Amino acid sequence: MRVGMIGLGKMGLSLTKNMLDNGIEVVGFDLATENVKAAEEAGAISASSLEDFVSKLGSTKTTWLLLPAGAPTDATIVKLTELLNKDDLIVDGGNSNFKDSLRHNKIVTEAGMRFFDCGTSGGQSGARNGGNFMIGGDDADAFNQYLDPIFKLISEKDGYLYTGAAGSGHYLKMVHNGIEYGMMQAIGEGFDVLESGQYDYDNEAVAKLWNHGSVIRSWLMELVEDAFSDDAHLDDLLGRMHSSGEGQWTLQEALDSKVPTPVIALSVMMRYESMRNVDANFTGKVVAAMRHGFGGHVVDKS
Numbered sequence: 001m002r003v004g005m006i007g008l009g010k011m012g013l014s015l016t017k018n019m020l021d022n023g024i025e026v027v028g029f030d031l032a033t034e035n036v037k038a039a040e041e042a043g044a045i046s047a048s049s050l051e052d053f054v055s056k057l058g059s060t061k062t063t064w065l066l067l068p069a070g071a072p073t074d075a076t077i078v079k080l081t082e083l084l085n086k087d088d089l090i091v092d093g094g095n096s097n098f099k100d101s102l103r104h105n106k107i108v109t110e111a112g113m114r115f116f117d118c119g120t121s122g123g124q125s126g127a128r129n130g131g132n133f134m135i136g137g138d139d140a141d142a143f144n145q146y147l148d149p150i151f152k153l154i155s156e157k158d159g160y161l162y163t164g165a166a167g168s169g170h171y172l173k174m175v176h177n178g179i180e181y182g183m184m185q186a187i188g189e190g191f192d193v194l195e196s197g198q199y200d201y202d203n204e205a206v207a208k209l210w211n212h213g214s215v216i217r218s219w220l221m222e223l224v225e226d227a228f229s230d231d232a233h234l235d236d237l238l239g240r241m242h243s244s245g246e247g248q249w250t251l252q253e254a255l256d257s258k259v260p261t262p263v264i265a266l267s268v269m270m271r272y273e274s275m276r277n278v279d280a281n282f283t284g285k286v287v288a289a290m291r292h293g294f295g296g297h298v299v300d301k302s
Contacts, residue, residue: 001025003150004053004063005044006076007094008035010296011120012066014127015093015154017042022153029053050076054083061088062146066120069096069245077104081111089146093118093133097249098171105138105166114142115166119173122156123294130156134176136169137162171253178250178264180220181243184290185267187220188283195233195282204228223293224286234289238300239281241274241288 001024005016008030016026020043028039029047040046047053054061061084067073073096080090090108092101092115101117108115116137126132133155137143143162151160163169194201207225211217227234247268254261274284292299 001149002027002058002062004029004047004057004061005039005066006030006050006053006063007066008032008039009066010124011093011127013038013042014124015064015066015120015131016044018128018131018154019150020044024150024153027053027056050079050083054080060146061085062091062150063089064091064093066093069094069100073104074100077107081108081113084111084113086112087114087142089114089116089142091116091118091135091147092170093120095119095173095177095244095246096170097245098136098167098174101136101170102167109138114139116143116147117167117169119169119176121173121176122159124296125294126156130154130159132156133160134169134172135160135162136164136166136171138166140164174246174249174253177246178254178261181247181250181267181271182263183218183220184287185263185270185283187216187224187290188286191224191286192282203232219294220290223290226293227286227289234282234285236301237285237288238302239274239284239288240300241271241284242291243268243271247271 003019003024004027005012006029008016008028013035016028016039019026026044027047028036028044029050030036036046045056047056063080065073065076067076073092073094077090090113092104096117105115116135119134121132131154133151163172191203194206204225207221207228211221211225247264251261251265251268274281288299
């Protein structure tokens with residue numbers, strides 16, 4: 001079993017190592033030569049160009065993309081349709097907007113190939129040790145024959161779902177991230193109340209307590225516990241909560257569907273507000289720490 005991986009950054013390299021550990025051969029390509037070298041050192045077959053990459057794949061080629069959404073993914077998919085053969089598979093495992101995935105599906109299928117949009121959750125540790133995947137794509141037979149055996153190996157137990165029609169995988173991931181925005185905002189606000197209140201709590205001890213048997217125990221709370229263990233009051237962080245767009249996309253879809261989503265809406269607004277005003281924004285510090293913990297996302301230091 002051989003897979004081609006385009007995009008060998010934090011997530012791509014982690015998923016490559018996961019595949020290699022599970023007996024899947026990986027051909028890796030990235031514009032950054034240091035990323036290709038890291039994948040090669042992990043056991044992947046390196047490629048120096050997209051043409052070289054395609055030449056090293058098997059007869060029915062499975063190409064997996066973990067690239068930034070937008071122009072990099074667009075350009076790579078178009079180029080691959082010029083290089084791959086009829087019935088080859090392209091899996092977009094990045095955070096593309098589902099509307100872009102519908103467009104990509106049209107481009108790929110008109111070229112005679114099969115396209116799958118794959119929402120990927122679990123952060124770097126999930127990609128490395130067993131991820132969570134939401135997969136859309138019109139060709140169920142191709143999924144069952146070529147992709148299902150791969151997802152069985154690289155996923156957490158019960159951690160993948162084939163959702164059917166093209167675009168549905170990234171749509172599901174979009175809503176997942178909208179929920180994530182609301183959850184993170186609530187956790188951040190709760191610790192902001194504790195930090196500003198009349199009692200002197202040990203934030204790390206509180207997070208640890210809540211992770212042992214409470215209703216709100218979660219991986220996000222574990223990340224908060226880790227963050228407080230490094231910096232008891234997150235003094236080294238600014239309260240800027242960067243975002244990659246999925247919360248906004250979820251909100252826009254809710255508006256288009258006339259579905260009230262006040263928690264998600266306000267969490268998106270608070271992300272924007274945090275970029276304008278970071279003073280005394282403890283909620284933002286907590287959310288930023290969580291984002292860094294699960295995805296290695298940028299944090300702004302004070």
